[in-house]
Amino acid sequence: DGGITQSPKYLFRKEGQNVTLSCEQNLNHDAMYWYRQDPGQGLRLIYYSQIVNDFQKGDIAEGYSVSREKKESFPLTVTSAQKNPTAFYLCASSVLAGVHNEQFFGPGTRLTVL
Amino acid sequence: GENVEQHPSTLSVQEGDSAVIKCTYSDSASNYFPWYKQELGKGPQLIIDIRSNVGEKKDQRIAVTLNKTAKHFSLHITETQPEDSAVYFCAASKAGGTSYGKLTFGQGTILTVHP
Numbered sequence: 001d002g003g004i005t006q007s008p009k010y011l012f013r014k015e016g017q018n019v020t021l022s023c024e025q026n027l028n029h030d031a032m033y034w035y036r037q038d039p040g041q042g043l044r045l046i047y048y049s050q051i052v053n054d055f056q057k058g059d060i061a062e063g064y065s066v067s068r069e070k071k072e073s074f075p076l077t078v079t080s081a082q083k084n085p086t087a088f089y090l091c092a093s094s095v096l097a098g099v100h101n102e103q104f105f106g107p108g109t110r111l112t113v114l
Numbered sequence: 115g116e117n118v119e120q121h122p123s124t125l126s127v128q129e130g131d132s133a134v135i136k137c138t139y140s141d142s143a144s145n146y147f148p149w150y151k152q153e154l155g156k157g158p159q160l161i162i163d164i165r166s167n168v169g170e171k172k173d174q175r176i177a178v179t180l181n182k183t184a185k186h187f188s189l190h191i192t193e194t195q196p197e198d199s200a201v202y203f204c205a206a207s208k209a210g211g212t213s214y215g216k217l218t219f220g221q222g223t224i225l226t227v228h229p
Binding site: 004040041042043044045048058059090092102103104105106107108 | 115118120123148150155156157158159160163203216217219220221222
């Protein structure tokens with residue numbers, strides 16, 4: 001059963017703590033993406049990766065970090081430097097970043113900072 | 115960078131009516147325009163897309179039109195059904211440089227179809 005999985009579905013963290021969101025895909029896709037979704041603002045790109053061991057900042061990378069050690073995994077760390085981390089986080093993947101291919105989205109992780 | 119504006123933010127229709135959502139983009143180099151549907155608590159799912167060498171594309175009850183000169187594109191849903199109720203996002207993308215695959219999304223439209 002191919003697809004993108006994100007865990008956990010809900011995540012709570014105390015202010016000042018780092019937290020890592022998981023994203024795994026078994027679609028053999030080259031590119032992976034992290035988006036943040038806030039009400040009324042659509043989806044904003046945090047980071048993206050076209051190949052293993054390489055990634056690029058998106059529009060709102062401050063306070064976030066990523067790694068791409070394996071093709072199928074692209075974890076996102078929300079650091080304590082992110083001023084307003086409460087949001088819905090979506091991971092996506094596509095066949096190849098160099099052409100316009102469909103981005104497949106995971107079910108998302110809702111992060112709440114207490 | 116690219117800016118995508120989407121209207122309306124909410125849309126309420128009766129079952130069987132048509133629904134139209136409009137988007138404008140700022141970068142004339144954008145050449146790929148997908149539409150996504152997001153159901154409550156789920157990730158967005160691609161429903162239709164159009165490339166800049168095409169003016170219109172249709173898939174059953176949904177269609178997308180593109181006006182490159184005016185830099186706007188629209189989603190048309192005919193014979194709406196309650197299961198069409200969701201949030202719809204438009205997006206724009208362009209090829210070249212480091213922008214490959216990067217989508218810029220509109221703010222979303224909450225569509226409600228009343229039985």
